[in-house]
Amino acid sequence: MEPIELLTYFVWLVASISFILALKFLASPQTARRGNQLGAAGMALVIAWTFFTVDGMLENWWIIVVGGAIGAVAGYLGAKRVAMTAMPQMVAIFNGAGGGAAAVVAVAEFLEFADHGEGLLALPFVIAVLAGAIIGSVALTGSIIAFGKLQGIVTPRPYQLPGQRIITGVLFLAMLGLAVYIAAVENSIPLFLIFTVLALITGVVLVMPIGGADMPVVVSLLNSYTGIAVAASGFVLSNYALLIAGTLVGASGAILTQLMTKAMNRSLFNVLFAGFGTGGDTSSGGEEGEEQLKETTAEDAAVLMAYGKRVIIVPGYGMAVAQAQGPVRELMDLLVAKGVDVQFAIHPVAGRMPGHMNVLLAEANVPYDRLKEMDEINEDFADTDVALVIGANDVVNPVAREAGSPISGMPILDVDQAQHVIVLKRGRGAGFAGIPNPLFSMERTSMLFGNAKETVESLVQGVKTA
Ligand code: NAP
Numbered sequence: 494m495e496p497i498e499l500l501t502y503f504v505w506l507v508a509s510i511s512f513i514l515a516l517k518f519l520a521s522p523q524t525a526r527r528g529n530q531l532g533a534a535g536m537a538l539v540i541a542w543t544f545f546t547v548d549g550m551l552e553n554w555w556i557i558v559v560g561g562a563i564g565a566v567a568g569y570l571g572a573k574r575v576a577m578t579a580m581p582q583m584v585a586i587f588n589g590a591g592g593g594a595a596a597v598v599a600v601a602e603f604l605e606f607a608d609h610g611e612g613l614l615a616l617p618f619v620i621a622v623l624a625g626a627i628i629g630s631v632a633l634t635g636s637i638i639a640f641g642k643l644q645g646i647v648t649p650r651p652y653q654l655p656g657q658r659i660i661t662g663v664l665f666l667a668m669l670g671l672a673v674y675i676a677a678v679e680n681s682i683p684l685f686l687i688f689t690v691l692a693l694i695t696g697v698v699l700v701m702p703i704g705g706a707d708m709p710v711v712v713s714l715l716n717s718y719t720g721i722a723v724a725a726s727g728f729v730l731s732n733y734a735l736l737i738a739g740t741l742v743g744a745s746g747a748i749l750t751q752l753m754t755k756a757m758n759r760s761l762f763n764v765l766f767a768g769f770g771t772g773g774d775t776s777s778g779g780e781e782g783e784e785q786l787k788e789t790t791a792e793d794a795a796v797l798m799a800y801g802k803r804v805i806i807v808p809g810y811g812m813a814v815a816q817a818q819g820p821v822r823e824l825m826d827l828l829v830a831k832g833v834d835v836q837f838a839i840h841p842v843a844g845r846m847p848g849h850m851n852v853l854l855a856e857a858n859v860p861y862d863r864l865k866e867m868d869e870i871n872e873d874f875a876d877t878d879v880a881l882v883i884g885a886n887d888v889v890n891p892v893a894r895e896a897g898s899p900i901s902g903m904p905i906l907d908v909d910q911a912q913h914v915i916v917l918k919r920g921r922g923a924g925f926a927g928i929p930n931p932l933f934s935m936e937r938t939s940m941l942f943g944n945a946k947e948t949v950e951s952l953v954q955g956v957k958t959a
Contacts, residue, residue: 497546504542505734511535512738516745522851522861539734577853578813581846582643585636585712588719592632595722595739599625600689602729607680619676621728626685627668627692629722632715634696639712642705649705657702664695703765706925709846710753710764717746749847756841758893758903784929786921789939791948794881794915795955799827801878801913803834805870807906808850809843810925811884811918815945818857820953821883825859827956837863838870838880838906840888845925871907880911882932884945886924889932899926914938917948 511531518528544550544557568587575583599622606614613619641647654660671688675681703711720742727736754761798804806825812818825835837859843850854864865873874880882889889908893900908914909932916933920942923929932938941948 508535508539509737585640589636592629592719596629598726621725625725630692631696632718635700638700652701713750784934791951799959809885817945818853820949822857874910877911880908882916890930
């Protein structure tokens with residue numbers, strides 16, 4: 494083996510270890526930033542190594558540099574400017590770009606090697622190319638539709654085509670037939686291109702019937718597809734770093750998808766085919782019942798908290814919409830200064846994307862040790878003076894404990910066990926599941942209506958003067 498080849502294997506090994514460690518670090522908010530930097534450094538290393546060592550790269554340097562610069566600037570500006578609530582759509586579009594890149598690699602490789610009149614291409618190569626083209630194309634167009642639904646450009650409502658199942662079935666059968674023909678009979682370029690176009694259409698057909706609010710799960714699933722498509726590219730290009738990176742993304746995307754569906758107590762089949770959820774906006778998700786709700790004022794709520802021993806803050810989607818995390822941090826500081834024990838109860842699917850609440854609270858510099866996972870904090874509610882619910886609904890809905898509702902069986906935060914419950918929301922808007930929440934009409938619950946940012950700010954003023 495040439496020394497350069499040996500060094501290439503070494504670089505791939507170092508990069509692969511950095512990807513694995515990056516995933517490990519990303520699992521905790523304390524180390525997530527370091528994980529991100531480590532993964533990016535590993536990726537930069539393999540890109541630079543490939544650029545300087547692979548034949549033909551330096552001759553075409555300007556194409557790579559210009560393409561890389563456009564991508565880097567778009568990525569940097571996108572990440573810097575995106576509002577936290579728009580993060581799911583940014584992940585969707587970046588993921589689509591990854592899937593599209595894998596599909597382009599597959600198409601380019603097939604065009605280069607197919608139809609040279611030298612017999613059929615090796616079967617493993619053709620299978621990897623076909624896998625890269627189909628999975629990458631589905632991830633590309635599926636992610637574009639997911640982006641459109643989250644952004645409100647495409648209808649967030651589940652949209653079924655007439656004869657949806659038949660169309661999907663025909664598409665899959667046609668692609669299967671083409672794949673078998675291309676692999677076993679003739680490496681035909683036109684048929685391969687038709688195969689790729691059908692895969693692009695399939696991405697649209699599969700995602701359109703899914704409700705906008707389920708898009709984070711879909712994006713996570715498509716992310717896993719992208720990983721598999723990239724792994725196929727790694728196989729085709731004989732690049733182990735790409736193969737390992739793709740496999741890691743594929744596996745972690747699949748695990749994340751499974752964790753999300755489990756925390757919502759739904760099957761992946763239900764997410765993909767039940768047309769659940771009417772849209773990404775909770776205000777369109779239905780209304781609470783007509784029960785009498787007891788209202789409170791910011792002053793009274795502030796006094797209750799300031800003179801309590803323990804307060805648990807339960808953030809939800811409404812805190813993200815209102816961007817109330819800054820004032821929430823201020824409220825926490827004031828209460829802690831008054832000797833109150835303040836904790837945050839984090840439900841795994843609060844908000845609209847995995848880790849949504851952790852990210853927002855970290856942005857506001859809330860110390861990590863105050864964030865408690867559901868299992869860790871649930872038994873503390875009974876011993877808590879005030880549970881302050883900020884724009885959360887489904888994740889605190891006691892109906893989940895009963896049979897027969899859309900969220901039956903979903904694990905919830907036991908907020909109803911607290912001595913007092915104060916709920917901050919704008920009105921009677923239901924949560925994502927679109928069902929009434931009996932917590933709001935409970936004897937011990939008081940409502941503080943208004944946009945969460947303003948109501949938390951008035952609580953801050955109230956605690957200052959309490
Ligand atoms: P939720 O059930 O969607 O409820 C959010 C509540 O916030 C609404 O009832 C709304 O009531 C209130 N709200 C909205 N904007 C507000 C504002 N500006 N100020 C104050 N309140 C505001 O949220 P959640 O309890 O966090 O539950 C998350 C739901 O999303 C779960 O059903 C989960 O399964 C689902 N989901 C989560 C993920 C994920 O990865 N985290 C992914 C997909 C789906 P008003 O309109 O009356 O204000």
